[in-house]
Amino acid sequence: MNKLSNYQINYILSLADSTLILGQRNGEWCAHGPILEQDIAITNITLDLIGQARNFYQYAATLINEVEHKNETEDSLAYLRNERDFKNLLISELPNGDWAQTILRQFFFSSFMLLVFEELEKANDEQMAAIATKSIKEINYHVKWSSEWVIRLGDGTEESHNRMKNAIEALWMYTGEFFIPADYEMIDVASLKEKWLEKIKAVFEEATLSVPENTFMQTGGKNGIHTEHLGYILAEMQSLQRTYPGAEW
Amino acid sequence: MTLHDLEKAFQHKIDNEIKIEPKDWMPEAYRKTNLRQISQHAHSEIVGMLPEGNWISRAPSLKRKAILIAKVQDEAGHGLYLYSAAETLGTSREQMIDDLHSGKAKYSSIFNYPTLTWADMGAVGWLVDGAAILNQVMLCRTSYGPYARAMVRICKEESFHQRQGFETLLVLSKGTKEQRDMCQDAINRWWWPSLMMFGPKDSESTNSDQSMKWKIKRKTNDELRQNFIDMIAEQIKLLGMTLPDPDLKWNEERKHYDFGEINWEEFWNVVKGNGPCNKQRLAARNKAHDEGAWVRAAALAYSEKRKNRLNNKAA
Numbered sequence: 001m002n003k004l005s006n007y008q009i010n011y012i013l014s015l016a017d018s019t020l021i022l023g024q025r026n027g028e029w030c031a032h033g034p035i036l037e038q039d040i041a042i043t044n045i046t047l048d049l050i051g052q053a054r055n056f057y058q059y060a061a062t063l064i065n066e067v068e069h070k071n072e073t074e075d076s077l078a079y080l081r082n083e084r085d086f087k088n089l090l091i092s093e094l095p096n097g098d099w100a101q102t103i104l105r106q107f108f109f110s111s112f113m114l115l116v117f118e119e120l121e122k123a124n125d126e127q128m129a130a131i132a133t134k135s136i137k138e139i140n141y142h143v144k145w146s147s148e149w150v151i152r153l154g155d156g157t158e159e160s161h162n163r164m165k166n167a168i169e170a171l172w173m174y175t176g177e178f179f180i181p182a183d184y185e186m187i188d189v190a191s192l193k194e195k196w197l198e199k200i201k202a203v204f205e206e207a208t209l210s211v212p213e214n215t216f217m218q219t220g221g222k223n224g225i226h227t228e229h230l231g232y233i234l235a236e237m238q239s240l241q242r243t244y245p246g247a248e249w
Numbered sequence: 250m251t252l253h254d255l256e257k258a259f260q261h262k263i264d265n266e267i268k269i270e271p272k273d274w275m276p277e278a279y280r281k282t283n284l285r286q287i288s289q290h291a292h293s294e295i296v297g298m299l300p301e302g303n304w305i306s307r308a309p310s311l312k313r314k315a316i317l318i319a320k321v322q323d324e325a326g327h328g329l330y331l332y333s334a335a336e337t338l339g340t341s342r343e344q345m346i347d348d349l350h351s352g353k354a355k356y357s358s359i360f361n362y363p364t365l366t367w368a369d370m371g372a373v374g375w376l377v378d379g380a381a382i383l384n385q386v387m388l389c390r391t392s393y394g395p396y397a398r399a400m401v402r403i404c405k406e407e408s409f410h411q412r413q414g415f416e417t418l419l420v421l422s423k424g425t426k427e428q429r430d431m432c433q434d435a436i437n438r439w440w441w442p443s444l445m446m447f448g449p450k451d452s453e454s455t456n457s458d459q460s461m462k463w464k465i466k467r468k469t470n471d472e473l474r475q476n477f478i479d480m481i482a483e484q485i486k487l488l489g490m491t492l493p494d495p496d497l498k499w500n501e502e503r504k505h506y507d508f509g510e511i512n513w514e515e516f517w518n519v520v521k522g523n524g525p526c527n528k529q530r531l532a533a534r535n536k537a538h539d540e541g542a543w544v545r546a547a548a549l550a551y552s553e554k555r556k557n558r559l560n561n562k563a564a
Binding site: 053244 | 321543
């Protein structure tokens with residue numbers, strides 16, 4: 001396989017993995033949300049994320065099968081790869097924590113993905129551009145919904161404000177990875193940082209919150225070096241496919 | 250008008266198939282029965298999210314995962330319309346939810362059974378939603394307007410769920426031996442509890458007569474149960490599986506399937522709180538509600554602040 005298609009495949013898989021793993025995490029809220037309307041909203045976002053993941057895995061499978069003459073499917077890529085193969089951003093695999101942490105993670109992640117997809121829409125990879133165009137509509141809503149919640153909780157009660165502060169404390173160090181390019185990345189992620197930070201600061205200001213001084217950042221997800229959480233997510237998610245190899249569902 | 254005249258006019262409307270609307274006069278017992286039934290139905294949708302939500306993280310393919318999530322989400326939506334319909338009878342959603350959490354209000358006992366394998370997602374869709382639909386199709390013509398209208402919308406989605414459930418089992422029934430065993434086992438476990446969903450026998454049911462007269466119900470528990478058995482006894486042939494009832498047999502004279510005795514002791518035990526998951530279901534609902542209290546308080550505080558700011562600006 002040539003290097004270029006290998007890069008392309010890895011990049012598509014990294015996007016698939018991030019959206020799937022975050023979908024897997026958000027799905028834990030389904031039936032357990034703080035109020036019915038918001039249970040429905042987070043579940044909607046979960047469905048969008050799983051849908052995006054499926055588009056990426058299907059595209060990756062097509063490319064792999066063309067280049068390597070294999071029989072990959074969206075499910076073999078999602079269910080039969082191991083911890084070190086997954087390239088998702090670390091932030092997507094962190095436990096949900098409380099509603100503040102879940103909201104803030106969605107806000108950081110979706111604000112970043114919106115910029116990524118806007119770049120991909122311009123890419124000369126037609127399939128990628130088509131997935132991006134479809135996803136941008138969804139992500140615009142994810143950004144809007146999560147921004148509104150960041151503001152509501154930041155400027156709500158003393159307790160919600162403190163919980164948002166704790167969430168920022170816990171999650172900030174997982175945002176640096178967004179902008180550190182992996183060798184396979186097809187877009188210049190470093191160049192998105194300023195625009196992302198601008199969005200975060202604007203929403204934080206309205207939420208009476210601030211961006212932390214601490215700038216130490218965790219990295220590794222893009223290259224398959226994960227937190228200890230990922231292994232458990234995969235063990236659970238992949239259990240049926242692993243227990244009954246080759247079965248159709 | 251005297252009370253007697255009001256009651257006569259009310260019954261006249263019912264007899265002439267005119268829907269009762271929230272602002273219309275209605276007997277207190279009619280209001281109470283509807284409120285009890287609609288809120289119980291809403292609670293069933295919400296508690297019913299738990300046994301299926303149990304398999305979202307382990308759904309065996311991405312397609313199945315998406316279908317399952319969408320289904321559980323539909324149930325949350327059904328809960329919302331039903332709470333709104335019930336609110337038209339004068340009780341707030343908060344009050345109804347408090348009654349659920351305190352154990353005062355009931356929900357369908359079927360959700361007190363555990364979902365043990367993936368095949369349960371199919372069996373719940375096919376049998377549990379299938380049983381629910383028969384009841385709900387009837388309720389599309391119930392006499393209380395808001396309830397009937399909510400049901401029309403819900404029925405469309407529910408029949409889709411039932412087909413998805415059947416299709417899940419169909420795939421398993423054509424799969425490996427382990428999958429076929431899983432399929433049969435799920436049917437065995439969900440069959441009898443599904444029959445219990447229609448409630449006690451007509452001869453034992455306390456609310457039935459008045460509910461029929463007021464057209465809240467249009468078919469009795471036993472009629473609906475028989476319809477369900479006749480339907481499933483045919484559909485199961487397509488799966489090549491069996492129903493766990495040695496007495497199940499077509500009766501040419503009655504033009505219905507005969508069936509064996511339901512274990513009513515089990516039914517009453519689960520109703521009284523002794524089902525395998527009664528405690529877990531209520532604990533999960535209470536936990537979600539309690540842990541969400543600060544979120545709801547923050548949303549309220551924020552909307553108050555915003556209102557004040559807008560008022561100050563205007564002033």
